[in-house]
Amino acid sequence: xxxxxxxxxxxxxxxxxxxxxxxxxxxxxxxxxxxxxxxxxxxxxxxxxxxxxxxxxxxxxxxxxxxxxxxxxxxxxxxxxxxxxxxxxxxxxxxxxxxxxxxxxxxxxxxxxxxxxxxxxxxxxxxxxxxxxxxxxxxxxxxxxxxxxxxxxxxxxxxxxxxxxxxxxxxxxxxxxxxxxxxxxxxxxxxxxxxxxxxxxxxxxxxxxxxx
Numbered sequence: 001x002x003x004x005x006x007x008x009x010x011x012x013x014x015x016x017x018x019x020x021x022x023x024x025x026x027x028x029x030x031x032x033x034x035x036x037x038x039x040x041x042x043x044x045x046x047x048x049x050x051x052x053x054x055x056x057x058x059x060x061x062x063x064x065x066x067x068x069x070x071x072x073x074x075x076x077x078x079x080x081x082x083x084x085x086x087x088x089x090x091x092x093x094x095x096x097x098x099x100x101x102x103x104x105x106x107x108x109x110x111x112x113x114x115x116x117x118x119x120x121x122x123x124x125x126x127x128x129x130x131x132x133x134x135x136x137x138x139x140x141x142x143x144x145x146x147x148x149x150x151x152x153x154x155x156x157x158x159x160x161x162x163x164x165x166x167x168x169x170x171x172x173x174x175x176x177x178x179x180x181x182x183x184x185x186x187x188x189x190x191x192x193x194x195x196x197x198x199x200x201x202x203x204x205x206x207x208x209x210x211x212x
Contacts, residue, residue: 008090008194010013019052020059021069023049024046024051024059024060024066024069025043025066025069025070025073027045027048027049028045028066028067028069028070029038029070029113029114029194031044031045031047031048031111032114032117033113036113037067037120037122038189040063040066040067040193041063042060042062042063042066044055045066047153049121052057054057059131064123064125064128065126065127065128066160067120067122067123068123068125068128068131069091070114070117071114071117071118071123071132071135072119072131072132072135073133073184074111074114074118074137075118075135076119076135076138077105077111078104078118078139079106079135079138079139079142081107081143082100082103082139082143083140084102085099085100085102085103086142086145086146088100089138093146093149093152093153093155094150094155094183096146097146097168097206098202098203098206099148099152100143100146100153101168101198101202101205102173102198102199102202104172104173104176105172105175105176105179105198105202106198108176108177108179108180109176109179109180109188109194112180115169115176116180116181116182118122118132118136119173129195135210136159140165140181142167143165143168143169144161144162144165145173146159146164147164147165147168147209148161150174151164154211155209155210155211156208156209156210156211157208157209157211160196166207166208167205167208167209171201171205171208172202174207175197175198175201179197181195184197
């Protein structure tokens with residue numbers, strides 16, 4: 001009888017420090033897309049990763065902490081693409097703000113399951129809320145930085161930077177949600193329709209916060 005192939009958890013050196021945690025998060029994202037958050041389980045994620053559930057519990061105490069890690073990872077990715085959009089539009093402050101708004105909506109459409117999860121009521125558990133809020137705050141800081149430059153140039157319609165940031169975020173997030181799960185869903189199904197809708201909507205919301 002041939003010896004069964006050892007699982008990654010049984011192989012010496014199969015996972016370096018941090019690799020298993022990342023692998024579990026990636027497997028959870030796959031499960032999230034295939035089955036949704038309600039049917040996502042830590043045991044199944046461990047099995048799909050090829051490790052024992054005990055190995056998974058070494059990194060995540062329960063499903064809530066695993067889901068929170070997915071949200072934190074996705075927020076980090078969103079922060080990265082927003083920061084890149086910020087850096088690439090270094091000349092014109094309004095063009096930078098417009099680029100951030102586009103980037104936010106496009107990210108939501110490219111990662112719909114994770115985007116819904118990032119703002120899920122299931123992440124309001126006190127054991128993970130601070131961790132998720134901190135990750136979300138990092139993306140908000142990029143928006144604040146962009147609006148600060150607009151304000152410095154005298155092109156912001158209000159002296160209240162926080163109010164302007166909340167206004168932009170709420171409207172852009174609302175647009176993303178309407179395109180994912182609302183009446184604008186059909187518009188998001190073609191690239192041309194999606195781009196046209198995002199462009200028109202972003203211009204509309206900027207009109208409300210800019211002195212132009």
